[in-house]
């Protein structure tokens with residue numbers, strides 16, 4: 001049995017795998033005492049743990065120590081790479097790229113086979129990455145995620161006080177709350193339009209979306225396949241049979 005973990009800035013996603021089949025899966029946060037209680041009873045059967053993470057080095061060490069306290073299996077951390085098979089990273093300095101972005105692209109490559117694709121990961125931050133049919137990563141974008149935008153408006157502007165609002169429309173607002181909340185919808189719609197345009201320009205056939213705010217992007221019209229476990233699928237492939245060359 002293998003445990004694969006995607007530890008993001010907000011949440012930890014995990015899956016327990018046996019011969020490539022998913023036995024169980026879940027979501028936790030690192031600060032929870034019982035973060036691993038769902039799989040901990042099966043820890044003795046786990047032979048290997050593979051992790052993709054973008055958390056700080058301090059938190060990464062904390063995660064490793066917690067895993068080693070529960071489980072005897074070796075823990076492997078996987079990072080962004082220059083290439084994996086035909087998939088070629090656009091970064092000159094690949095170590096600077098978030099492991100989650102690389103593993104999401106790996107998951108996308110495995111899932112789409114022949115065509116080019118876009119990966120949108122709407123997590124703490126939003127990332128967009130484009131991969132051509134040849135496997136060449138064309139580059140991407142990093143934007144603040146929904147909660148990050150709301151937090152920065154609240155913290156960094158003295159007179160922007162607003163409430164939560166389940167806004168579905170991006171029409172011009174007539175109060176601070178509406179201006180902020182409709183603004184998010186408006187921004188989302190603009191982003192979706194731009195991603196669709198880029199996919200046409202670069203000849204990409206498919207869009208894959210993942211992350212906690214994926215449903216919001218689909219609600220804003222993103223024509224994408226939603227896979228909440230895209231990073232884990234890519235990580236499992238990299239940690240498994242998929243040879244680097």
Ligand SMILES: Nc1ncnc2c1ncn2[C@@H]1O[C@H](COP(=O)(O)OP(=O)(O)O)[C@@H](O)[C@H]1O
Pocket residue numbers: 007008009010011012122123124125145146147148210211212213
């Ligand atoms: N139950 C939830 N707990 C926390 N965040 C959630 C939840 N449901 C949706 N979200 C949204 O998902 C985002 C986190 O998504 P996630 O993909 O887990 O991020 P990360 O990979 O950065 O940890 C949050 O910013 C929040 O907007």
Ligand SMILES: CC(C)(COP(=O)(O)O)[C@@H](O)C(=O)NCCC(=O)O
Pocket residue numbers: 008009010054096097098099100101121123124125126127142145
């Ligand atoms: C952009 C990210 C913060 C996204 O992480 P997340 O929001 O999913 O936790 C992460 O991929 C990261 O820390 N990247 C490093 C910089 C880069 O990818 O160039």
Ligand SMILES: [K+]
Pocket residue numbers: 008100121123211231
């Ligand atoms: K992520």
